[in-house]
Amino acid sequence: MADIAKTLPLKRSSVQSAHERIKQHIHRTPVLTSTTLSNLASTPQTQESLIGTPFEGQTPAHPKINFFFKCENYQHIGAFKIRGAFHALSRLSEEELSRGVVTHSSGNHAQALALAARTYGIPAHIVMPTISTPSKIAATQGYGAKVYFSGSTSDEREAVVKDVIKDTGAVLVPPYDHPDIILGQGTMALELEEQAAELVREDPTLSVHHNQKEGMNGHVNEVDSTHNSSPSRLDAVIAPIGGGGMLSGIATALHGTGTFVFGAEPSFEGADDARRGLAAGKRIPTVKTLTIADGLRTPVGEIPWTIISDKSKLRGIYAVTEEQILAAMRLVLERMKVFVEPSAVVGLAMALYDEEFRHLVEKEGGEKGWNVGVVLSGGNTTVEAIGKMFAVSEQKGERQEGKMGAQGEKVAENVAG
Amino acid sequence: MADIAKTLPLKRSSVQSAHERIKQHIHRTPVLTSTTLSNLASTPQTQESLIGTPFEGQTPAHPKINFFFKCENYQHIGAFKIRGAFHALSRLSEEELSRGVVTHSSGNHAQALALAARTYGIPAHIVMPTISTPSKIAATQGYGAKVYFSGSTSDEREAVVKDVIKDTGAVLVPPYDHPDIILGQGTMALELEEQAAELVREDPTLSVHHNQKEGMNGHVNEVDSTHNSSPSRLDAVIAPIGGGGMLSGIATALHGTGTFVFGAEPSFEGADDARRGLAAGKRIPTVKTLTIADGLRTPVGEIPWTIISDKSKLRGIYAVTEEQILAAMRLVLERMKVFVEPSAVVGLAMALYDEEFRHLVEKEGGEKGWNVGVVLSGGNTTVEAIGKMFAVSEQKGERQEGKMGAQGEKVAENVAG
Structure with a gap:
């Protein structure tokens, strides 16, 4: 692999350079909006659903969240990984390439x-x-x-x-712990920004910022001055974190734009190594978990860690339960009609169910709310695997399912194509 | 419902008029292409897969089929039915509307x-x-x-x-057996034609007709003179048939355009009433079947029958087995990453597995092949239902699955977003 000493610096302009190199080889995957899911996220959870969490007994958050989904499940090979792989190869010399x-x-x-x-x-x-x-x-x-x-x-x-x-x-190409991989994965953030802007140009009402004067009580909502002022701006982007190649790439791409970047990971059997590492101020190098989000069983790599532990680049990491992942997956499959793998929906699960994140959006987004980009990272699973996941959840009594159901019934509109 | 004596005539211009009335209320659902599925359809089935069919022992057909999928699963309410419903209401008087x-x-x-x-x-x-x-x-x-x-x-x-x-x-609005419903459902065909043309304008190689001089052996392929000569033309459109509202609407919309229209239905427990009716020259008014394609358990209605039994409007109807429906559904879910219900994929199953249709395309499309529009009619199913469908198929030994697998492994490209 390209010598780390000679790779481009980990900054936005390098991600732009990576995008120029790979864009002929990758799909510009679609960005979808969903009235159903945005309405769900903008509906408070029930008191009952907070039982057993640190937020039990408190008033559920009432954020306004407006989603833009970057659908990397429609990428070649069914997942975002092709971005880093193409970028890594594009940086090899002819001699290196010839060795394979x-x-x-x-x-x-x-x-x-x-x-x-x-x-x-x-x-x-x-x-x-x-x-x-x-x-x-x-x-x-x-x-x-x-x-x-x-x-x-x-x-x-x-x-x-x-x-x-x-x-x-042959030249070794690691899955995430290399600057060329990180810069390659970050390219999706550049597309997401552009595509959200295109969608909002066509239909300004798709953005929460389309009319600064509009508020639930007629108040003008103050916008954080660190944010850019485009009506299509994304206030936040959420991506899953396993080895951290994608999340650190996105954080690199969006650094300095005013868009906050958040990571989401499973909590099952300690899979939330990144969140725990940030709390402890030290990377956790090993993880042993069988979370259903099987793409996220890896501990954060060393180079991704240098980025995600930088508070100016990454705003925070939140963890979600297996039941919350399943509930989010059901929504994406049954409501959005988009076929995804469990790892792909942890960002959505975080926005729907993590009260800490939801309180933050309520506080900072106010009545107008936030435009939130969410990466759906891949779709490589099987009908049998889905059958088993939800059969197990059914045996467990579908407690989370029941909770989600109550919120779900409030919204009946279908997703915009 | 609007008096049948006063409805518009069942012809293309009436479908265009219906589209004007409803288009503000409906999604212009996306049209997707898939290299994977087009390559699969253009690969002969194995000899083994024809055992037990009328084509056992014969050389499997080798058609060239290039798909354009009209994704009505992304329509409001997750299915095409909203088109007919809006059109029916648009034709009611103020007085009728007021009654509900x-x-x-x-x-x-x-x-x-x-x-x-x-x-x-x-x-x-x-x-x-x-x-x-x-x-x-x-x-x-x-x-x-x-x-x-x-x-x-x-x-x-x-x-x-x-x-x-x-x-x-209140005014009765039937599900399919009324001209206003038929004209409303037919509007999807107008969009499909336009959207395929837009896609081919952007990327001419998406059409089999992008280069008339190109053939597998360097021969120029003769194009049927009844076809129009646009490079983006659809040689055929396939849609599922239950009550027949959608299929007869599409056949009405495309009559006279040179695009052949085909219907697809399940064969399980006699669900192929339309096919059997055409063979017998007489509509079959009752059906009792529990096919997994639960949207297609209905016999063809009287008014749809007048259209689908008109050879100048409908080229033919073919029936597929439950196993073929499941195999097609797996492909759409796992490869295209699009969430559909079983009824939605019978048209795809027909193009992939019905040897009679495939021989016809081989003969008439020649080396160049056909552009085939396929309607994916809806996506209203659940993860539990999918789990059960494929669990049952697993218990049966996945015979069809095994067959499909061999064909499947030949192709590894992912779907275009």
Whole structure:
């Protein structure tokens, strides 16, 4: 991989430069709005739904939230990972490219690197645990990659990678812990800004800022002076955090624009390593969790950590429960009719159910509210997996489901296409 | 409902007139293309997959099929039915409107009429069987309709409708068997034509007709002289058929344009009443089936029948199995990442798996192939329902799934956003 000492600095202009390099290879994925989900997010949760949380007994927050969804599930290979992979390859020399690339991954990064390598006409060597699902192995091979099998521990995987490098001279492309990957993933934020602006130009009422004079009580809402004054401005962008390549890329892209960046992660079995790390002032290097958000089981990488622990770049990280992830996933599937994987909806779950975030929006957004960009990061799951997720949730009595239902029934409008 | 004697004639110009009346109220739903699915449709089925069909032992067809998907799952209420409902209301007099509207439906028509009535500010009375799912009752009430309960037989439902009319003077709006409904549903075909043309203008390679000189063996492909000569022309449009309101509307809209119209229906337990009726030369007035395509359990209505039995308007109807519907649904969900209900994918299933249709496209489309518009009619299902559908298919040994898999692995590109 390109020598870290020679990569571009981690700032917005470098993300713009990355976008120029990769945009011919990637989809400019759609940005969708949803009256249904924005109305849901702008409806207070029930008192009952706060039982057992730190907010039990308090008045539920009443923020006004207006969503713009960046649909990276419609990206090539069904997830955003292709952005970083293409950018990494675009920074390699001809000589490096000729040696091919190697990585270990059982997930979306494997397919992303395989497709990018095929596009460049170079070999891709992918190390996968022997226990990987056959469909993922087949998909990676389908992009023309050579798949090598290893045991499932890090050590076993890295040993095979080392062998491949020794045999072939291939260049290692890691999944997130490298500036070129971070800059590549950040490109989605540039598109999201532009696309939200295009949507608002066509229909100004899509933005909460379309009419500064309008407020619930006729008051003019004061806008935070750090924000830009465009009517289409995004007050915040929320993205999931696993290894942190995407979130740190977005924070880099939006730094200095006045848009706050937030991270969302699962809390199950300690998967909220980024949130806990920020609280402790120290990166947590290992995590062992089986959260259903399987793309987010990874601890934050070292380079992403330098960005997300910078308060001027990242406003905060909030964690959501498995039940909240399922509830958000149901809404995206059944109401928006968009097919996503569990990892994709943690940002939405945070905006719908995290009272701390919701109180913050109520306070800072006031009656006018916030335009909130939410990244739906991927859609690589199966109908069987969905069946099992919700069957388990049904057995547990669907407690969260019941709670969500009450809020859900208030809104009947469907999503805008 | 508007007196049938006074409705517009069932022809293209009337559909255009309907579109003018309703377009402010409906979504111009997106048209999506998918390299993955077009490549799959353009790959011959395996010999093994034809075992047990009339095509067993024959060479599988090798058509070239290029899809344009009209995504009515992104329509208001999650299905196309809103088009007919708005058009029906737009044709009522002020006096009729003031009396309100009534229908019996447990499905998408109930919600469509309720939303249209709310938009017009008039009462909607919806008769639903007591056994309807609570979420559908709640959704219909959520649009402000008054729900009445009845037994589940036609007679019981119609008796309650009669009572409502007697009590309120409300005007009956049937789900499909009326010219205003047919003309309203047909409007989607006008949009599909326009949107395919817009897509091809932006990227000419999206059409099989972008370069008349290009053929697999360098031959120029002869184009049927009845077709129009625009490079964006749709050679065919396929839509599902239940009561026939949508299919007959589309056939009316496209009559005389050179685009062939086909209907697709499930074969399970005799749900292919339209196909059987055409073969027998006589409409089949009753059907009793529990096909998973629950929107298509209805026999064709009398007025739709006059259109679909007209060979100059409808080219043919083909039926697909439950397994083929599930396989098509899996592809749309997992590959296109679009959330649809089983009824929505019967047209796609027909294009992928019906050898008679595929041979026809091979013969008439030649090496260049056909641009085929496919209506994805709705997306109103639940994660639990999907879990159950595919769990049952898993228990059956996933025979069709296995067959589809072999074809599926050949293609790895993701859908264009």
